[in-house]
Amino acid sequence: DADVTQTPRNRITKTGKRIMLECSQTKGHDRMYWYRQDPGLGLQLIYYSFDVKDINKGEISDGYSVSRQAQAKFSLSLESAIPNQTALYFCATSATDATYNEQFFGPGTRLTVL
């Protein structure tokens, strides 16, 4: 959805570099998520946040950190990128009081670490 945007859309970097992926949403949702997608492994949850002061680790948080700067912004950082962090990264949002608890995904950021 255009309501969830991610920047950059593509990034190539070198091992050891610090990288920040940004996510913004205009849906007014409280909940935001970062996922990683690798071929054959589906979507794995990295971090999630239920409001500005709430940060939770997902199943694969090692090597990543996040910042929830505002309700609408949730950024993911790789402090020292390594090649096995090459993947497609998705940000998603959901509403706390939604009937279906569905998640809305951004278009993704394709990250390559050389």
Add this chain to the structure above:
Amino acid sequence: GQQVMQIPQYQHVQEGEDFTTYCNSSTTLSNIQWYKQRPGGHPVFLIQLVKSGEVKKQKRLTFQFGEAKKNSSLHITATQTTDVGTYFCASGGGADGLTFGKGTHLIIQP
């Protein structure tokens, strides 16, 4: 999140044939959600099931939640080329976030 296993990983069908993907868990699931991801795209929510034995339909798509709430299926009748993509099941969404299955890639041969 609640762990879910999804099969098959890949499914090749001729256009017009039916397609089914299955999602299984060793534990009782609070809910099951289904998403579709087109090639090069992002996952898009299709539906959520929460009740034991629940069945929902969306045109040619039929979603089922098992009586024990440990399995679910998505069935597509008479596939079309627009059905191509990866179908994911997911469960949870509460305090622990959603856990996704690994997805079933649907490949359709005209």
